[in-house]
Amino acid sequence: MIKPHQKHSLWLAALVHRVSGIGLALFLPFHFYVLGLALNDTATLDTFLRWTEHPMLKVAEFGLVLFLALHLFGGLRLLALEFLPWNPAQKTFAALAAALSVFIALLFLLKAI
Numbered sequence: 001m002i003k004p005h006q007k008h009s010l011w012l013a014a015l016v017h018r019v020s021g022i023g024l025a026l027f028l029p030f031h032f033y034v035l036g037l038a039l040n041d042t043a044t045l046d047t048f049l050r051w052t053e054h055p056m057l058k059v060a061e062f063g064l065v066l067f068l069a070l071h072l073f074g075g076l077r078l079l080a081l082e083f084l085p086w087n088p089a090q091k092t093f094a095a096l097a098a099a100l101s102v103f104i105a106l107l108f109l110l111k112a113i
């Protein structure tokens, strides 16, 4: 059952911000683990890097860049909301942040394939 406040488009912006933040936080330990392989297990790192050439990984990287861009621009909007004088165009700013994020992630995907 959808609650009344969940119908607000800025509720969706808050949800996207939380999901992208948690996604990035889950990704980072794995990322550091793989970076650590460069120090103590280069054979496994090489195997892993070959595996990352798979096209499905490019799609996953698109998702990662999208999460990072969504969280970055959504976070900048929230910081502006917090520290700058109130501006009534919050929905427009959230839509701009989403559009810019999709644009950046698509540019990344086009360069990667």
Ligand code: HEM
Residues within 6 Å of the ligand: 014, 017, 018, 020, 021, 022, 024, 025, 026, 028, 071, 072, 073, 074, 075, 076, 078, 079
């Ligand atoms: C790229 C620059 C980043 C900016 C500008 C940024 C900005 C913010 C802001 C302003 C909040 C508070 C949201 C609120 O008050 O509702 C927040 C929450 C959060 N951020 Fe970031 N952040 C950034 C990077 C990251 C990274 C790299 C991670 C993960 C490792 C991350 C994980 C989170 C999480 C888990 C939350 C809590 C979300 C929630 O409780 O709804 N952030 N971020």
